[in-house]
Amino acid sequence: MQTPEKLRQAAARADWRWQDAHAVRSVSDLANYLRLTPVAVKQMAAAAARQPVKITPYYLGLLLPDDPADPLRRMVLPDPRELQISPDELADPIADGGKHCPTPGLTHRHPERALIFPSMQCGGYCRYCFRRQRVGCAAAVWSDEEQANALEYIAQHREIREVILTGGDPLMLPDASLLTLLQRLRRIPHVRLLRVHTRMPAYNPSRITMALTRGLAALQPLWVVTHFNHPRELTPVALRYLARLRRAAPLLNQSVLLRGVNDNSDVLRELGWRLAEAGIKPYYLHHPDRAIGTRHWRTSLTRGRRLWRELWGSLPGYMTPQYVLDLPGGHGKTPVAADYVADAGGNVFHIRGPQGGRTYRYRDGEEPRMNTD
Ligand SMILES: *Cc1c(COP(=O)(O)O)cnc(C)c1O
Ligand code: SF4
Numbered sequence: 001m002q003t004p005e006k007l008r009q010a011a012a013r014a015d016w017r018w019q020d021a022h023a024v025r026s027v028s029d030l031a032n033y034l035r036l037t038p039v040a041v042k043q044m045a046a047a048a049a050r051q052p053v054k055i056t057p058y059y060l061g062l063l064l065p066d067d068p069a070d071p072l073r074r075m076v077l078p079d080p081r082e083l084q085i086s087p088d089e090l091a092d093p094i095a096d097g098g099k100h101c102p103t104p105g106l107t108h109r110h111p112e113r114a115l116i117f118p119s120m121q122c123g124g125y126c127r128y129c130f131r132r133q134r135v136g137c138a139a140a141v142w143s144d145e146e147q148a149n150a151l152e153y154i155a156q157h158r159e160i161r162e163v164i165l166t167g168g169d170p171l172m173l174p175d176a177s178l179l180t181l182l183q184r185l186r187r188i189p190h191v192r193l194l195r196v197h198t199r200m201p202a203y204n205p206s207r208i209t210m211a212l213t214r215g216l217a218a219l220q221p222l223w224v225v226t227h228f229n230h231p232r233e234l235t236p237v238a239l240r241y242l243a244r245l246r247r248a249a250p251l252l253n254q255s256v257l258l259r260g261v262n263d264n265s266d267v268l269r270e271l272g273w274r275l276a277e278a279g280i281k282p283y284y285l286h287h288p289d290r291a292i293g294t295r296h297w298r299t300s301l302t303r304g305r306r307l308w309r310e311l312w313g314s315l316p317g318y319m320t321p322q323y324v325l326d327l328p329g330g331h332g333k334t335p336v337a338a339d340y341v342a343d344a345g346g347n348v349f350h351i352r353g354p355q356g357g358r359t360y361r362y363r364d365g366e367e368p369r370m371n372t373d
Contacts, residue, residue: 016205030077050293055203072233075126100330106153119172164196165182170196195225198224202227227253255271265314273319313355
């Protein structure tokens with residue numbers, strides 16, 4: 001095994017390209033850093049054959065070397081359960097290809113928003129990746145021609161008001177390519193907002209270079225949506241880079257509800273507080289899609305809704321994310337949090353109190369009674 005001191009030094013290297021180049025990409029290398037039995041190594045290797053492994057030295061330094069149940073470990077280490085395929089996973093979970101994919105690397109389902117996929121690489125690979133199927137219409141690497149076609153499509157569709165860069169991870173592009181692409185989008189008059197989705201601040205925070213930050217600041221209005229799932233991912237190092245990033249753009253976060261990682265209201269609450277302290281508004285909590293081999297990550301919707309109810313009212317409202325499910329079949333994201341309101345007809349509603357539990361009758365149109373004493 002590597003000495004912890006060596007790993008600590010590697011984890012602290014503040015050069016994102018170095019971190020990326022030295023990412024662990026094989027199970028046999030992992031055994032240099034974590035205590036793994038030979039059986040575990042063999043099982044992990046089988047799962048790794050299906051989806052690549054990639055863990056930066058920085059992220060490796062956050063893992064608990066002796067604890068197989070460590071939530072951070074679970075997110076990046078291959079698991080033999082990935083090889084089990086449930087019958088309900090066989091379909092393309094959200095049908096993002098086909099008619100919503102007019103040109104390679106672009107998905108246009110909602111008229112006012114277009115998604116583009118400029119890079120299919122990521123700073124690390126999440127074992128639960130719910131995008132495995134979703135990115136079916138994106139080329140692994142966007143060629144100049146594909147990019148030109150996507151820009152042309154956006155320029156011709158005046159209903160597009162926001163362009164969302166996703167992937168993969170758009171921050172895997174070098175600064176020059178990323179900023180040039182964003183500047184080209186900025187020059188299309190009807191594109192009012194730009195948005196960049198990235199998990200890089202979790203896997204490789206030093207990607208937030210001064211040059212990138214300056215470039216993004218010059219492209220306002222532009223929002224950045226990060227992807228943190230667990231409070232331990234918001235390390236002092238990550239917080240330092242996020243402080244820089246938030247001077248350039250307003251920040252939101254999306255999380256995926258993951259069994260054994262954050263399917264616990266204390267963890268989700270702490271995540272909410274840490275994000276807020278970092279100047280990031282929790283945006284979405286995604287119920288996991290039915291991507292192939294992800295059964296072991298999914299909690300039931302019933303449990304997810306109960307967790308969400310425990311958050312509401314015990315966190316400031318702005319720290320409570322929307323709990324959403326991307327409906328199988330390509331029908332889009334829908335809020336699935338607790339229903340608080342039942343319409344009983346005749347302007348009467350049965351409304352649940354904020355903590356669930358009791359329901360109150362509310363009659364619409366009734367004037368508040370004035371206290372005339
Ligand atoms: C998720 C998604 C978006 C972005 O949705 P927001 O709710 O605006 O974050 C846009 N297009 C498609 C096809 C999506 O799946
Ligand atoms: S960063 Fe996003 S696209 Fe990349 S592996 Fe993780 S979930 Fe999938």
